[in-house]
Amino acid sequence: MKYFHDVQTSRKKGLVILSIDSIIQEIKNYDEILEVVFSLIVSAYFQLTNHCYLAIIVEQVHPNKWQLISDITIFCEKFLEHPIDRSYFRWRKVAEETLEYIENLNDNVYNFKHGNEGLTYKDCYLVYKNNREKCVLLFEKNERDERPVPCPQCRTLKIQGHSYPTIGVRSWECKNIFCGYKSKYNRGKRYSLSSIIRQQAILDSQNFIDPKILKNWRRDIVEVSSFSEIYDFLIQCYSLYDDTILIYEKLCQLPPLMFGRKLKIQKVNKLISSQWRNHYHNLKFFKRFLIKKSMKSLTSRENLSSIPEITLYQGDSFNILSQLESNYLGGAVTSPPYYNARNYSQWSNIYCYLYDMYNIFNQVYRCLKEGSPLLINIFDYFDNEKIIVFSDMGKKRLILSSYISFICRYIGFNHLGNIAWDKGEIEGNRNFNQGNYSPYYQAPHNCWEHILIFSKGNPSFDVTKIPKIIKEKPITKIVKGKNIYGHTAPFPEKVPSLLFSLITKDEIILDPFTGSMTTGRVALKYGIKSINIELHKHYCDLALNLLKQQLSKNLQGSLF
DNA sequence: CCGTTGCAGACTCATGCTCA
DNA sequence: TGAGCATGAGTCTGCAACGG
Numbered sequence: 001m002k003y004f005h006d007v008q009t010s011r012k013k014g015l016v017i018l019s020i021d022s023i024i025q026e027i028k029n030y031d032e033i034l035e036v037v038f039s040l041i042v043s044a045y046f047q048l049t050n051h052c053y054l055a056i057i058v059e060q061v062h063p064n065k066w067q068l069i070s071d072i073t074i075f076c077e078k079f080l081e082h083p084i085d086r087s088y089f090r091w092r093k094v095a096e097e098t099l100e101y102i103e104n105l106n107d108n109v110y111n112f113k114h115g116n117e118g119l120t121y122k123d124c125y126l127v128y129k130n131n132r133e134k135c136v137l138l139f140e141k142n143e144r145d146e147r148p149v150p151c152p153q154c155r156t157l158k159i160q161g162h163s164y165p166t167i168g169v170r171s172w173e174c175k176n177i178f179c180g181y182k183s184k185y186n187r188g189k190r191y192s193l194s195s196i197i198r199q200q201a202i203l204d205s206q207n208f209i210d211p212k213i214l215k216n217w218r219r220d221i222v223e224v225s226s227f228s229e230i231y232d233f234l235i236q237c238y239s240l241y242d243d244t245i246l247i248y249e250k251l252c253q254l255p256p257l258m259f260g261r262k263l264k265i266q267k268v269n270k271l272i273s274s275q276w277r278n279h280y281h282n283l284k285f286f287k288r289f290l291i292k293k294s295m296k297s298l299t300s301r302e303n304l305s306s307i308p309e310i311t312l313y314q315g316d317s318f319n320i321l322s323q324l325e326s327n328y329l330g331g332a333v334t335s336p337p338y339y340n341a342r343n344y345s346q347w348s349n350i351y352c353y354l355y356d357m358y359n360i361f362n363q364v365y366r367c368l369k370e371g372s373p374l375l376i377n378i379f380d381y382f383d384n385e386k387i388i389v390f391s392d393m394g395k396k397r398l399i400l401s402s403y404i405s406f407i408c409r410y411i412g413f414n415h416l417g418n419i420a421w422d423k424g425e426i427e428g429n430r431n432f433n434q435g436n437y438s439p440y441y442q443a444p445h446n447c448w449e450h451i452l453i454f455s456k457g458n459p460s461f462d463v464t465k466i467p468k469i470i471k472e473k474p475i476t477k478i479v480k481g482k483n484i485y486g487h488t489a490p491f492p493e494k495v496p497s498l499l500f501s502l503i504t505k506d507e508i509i510l511d512p513f514t515g516s517m518t519t520g521r522v523a524l525k526y527g528i529k530s531i532n533i534e535l536h537k538h539y540c541d542l543a544l545n546l547l548k549q550q551l552s553k554n555l556q557g558s559l560f
Numbered sequence: 561c562c563g564t565t566g567c568a569g570a571c572t573c574a575t576g577c578t579c580a
Numbered sequence: 581t582g583a584g585c586a587t588g589a590g591t592c593t594g595c596a597a598c599g600g
Contacts, residue, residue, distance in 0.1 A: 087583075087584080088583085088584065088585095160581085160582070160583095161582075161583075162582080162583070162584090163582095163583060163584050163585080164583090164584080173582090190574070190575070191574095195573080195574095382570085382571085389584085389585090390585090393584080393585080441572095446570095561600105562599105562600095563598105563599095563600090564597105564598085564599085564600100565596105565597085565598080565599100566595105566596095566597090566598100567594105567595090567596085567597100568593100568594095568595095568596100569592100569593105570591100570592095571590105571591085571592095572589105572590090572591085573588105573589090573590085573591105574587100574588095574589090574590100575586100575587090575588095575589100576585105576586085576587080576588095577584105577585080577586075577587095578583100578584090578585080578586095579582105579583090579584085579585095580581105580582095580583095
């Protein structure tokens with residue numbers, strides 16, 4: 001393999017691990033933190049071998065870990081902004097769709113010619129020891145590399161470029177008529193460099209991963225007896241035997257050799273250059289959706305609920321919120337529609353989605369009282385952003401939680417923290433690795449969702465009251481192939497209850513995407529008034545039905 | 561009650577398909 | 581025929597259903 005693919009298989013750095021806490025310990029200023037972290041990411045990116053991983057470990061930093069995680073994630077994914085001259089990049093179509101949806105976007109269309117590339121977000125592990133929480137962010141580098149790779153079957157370079165199975169990964173087709181491999185349609189072997197490397201590792205016993213490690217790390221919430229297990233896991237699952245691993249950490253006590261990999265500990269010189277922070281804040285990417293929407297016309301809003309404690313409006317969240325008073329709500333909790341996750345939540349691309357979210361949360365901000373909390377339940381869903389390509393090759397883990405955090409901070413909210421909603425052993429204990437115990441095949445089970453905590457201005461509630469993690473099974477939706485609940489994505493009562501533990505009983509709360517009105521119904525139990533908004537008539541009916549059931553149950557209960 | 565069977569559901573990979 | 585898109589097979593395991 002090395003003989004035939006000499007250039008591409010030389011592995012400079014097979015994995016880069018960035019342990020942030022020790023590096024930025026003394027820095028108090030958030031902008032300075034960003035400067036240091038961004039410079040390190042960029043330097044890591046250019047040293048990292050293609051198709052290899054960058055892991056970033058974050059514990060507790062000033063002022064808030066989750067704010068930093070959000071900025072890091074968006075930066076990693078989007079920091080390379082330049083024209084992409086591949087024909088799969090159909091920027092005209094992206095521009096067309098976005099301009100049609102976002103009316104006030106009279107920006108120069110030329111901007112859409114620039115695409116964003118960078119590292120692909122794979123996962124965020126939560127690692128716990130006693131009560132301490134560390135986050136491990138994982139990114140994969142897939143840089144377009146058009147250098148020809150010989151056919152793994154017949155070693156010839158008589159090949160032709162083919163498609164991109166995932167963005168940034170070039171695939172090839174063998175054109176040698178004497179090659180041992182031919183498909184039914186008489187086409188040659190198709191392959192890519194990254195798949196060749198991965199498949200080679202399967203056969204190599206030195207790359208075998210201890211199944212014990214995999215068992216402990218099969219979910220993305222992990223309980224460890226020592227945080228050094230993070231390194232054991234990362235090194236075994238995301239690098240190959242004989243690789244050189246680059247580690248950025250100030251006080252590193254790791255041996256120079258682990259599992260046959262050479263560790264290179266890098267001293268960090270404090271880099272003071274605002275270059276990358278400025279670059280980040282000036283990305284054209286943000287300018288395509290951070291645009292204020294103007295209200296079209298006053299739509300009639302009718303309260304569908306007959307109970308004084310609950311207000312239920314059917315209609316577009318933005319329109320209805322625009323008509324509400326400013327500074328009078330005591331809190332808000334919601335689970336926004338996940339981008340293109342269901343047939344009731346479809347947008348042409350991520351810009352359109354983020355534009356809607358920006359405008360709706362902007363209105364929520366206006367309606368909230370100073371100091372009041374906002375909780376947002378969101379999941380990093382798996383889909384295509386549809387801003388580079390439209391097919392499956394663009395499908396990836398979306399960074400919705402990071403986007404929402406960015407948007408809300410842009411509006412003016414304080415991002416105070418994050419509650420991890422551990423959904424438990426959903427879908428069994430599956431760990432998709434195609435039966436291979438070798439690196440790069442280990443995909444954990446994504447078993448937690450974000451509940452982001454924000455406040456308007458300085459919080460008037462006690463932040464320390466909020467737990468770091470809650471365990472709650474998702475509501476059973478499907479019984480014998482039928483959706484007995486009526487809504488495909490309900491959230492548990494615990495989520496709105498978290499909000500009610502922060503506010504006083506005389507407040508009015510808001511849920512701009514209420515669905516089956518879990519928020520309103522739980523609020524009623526707490527004796528708190530609520531305003532609920534839902535776009536679809538169908539869900540409003542469902543909400544009222546569920547409310548009716550709840551009330552009749554309470555009535556029965558009071559008889560005893 | 562317990563062993564067996566088969567399916568759900570999420571994801572990847574390889575290959576078929578199709579357009580220009 | 582170059583290049584991108586679509587899709588079905590294959591992979592996993594817990595659990596429900598089944599049957600002795």
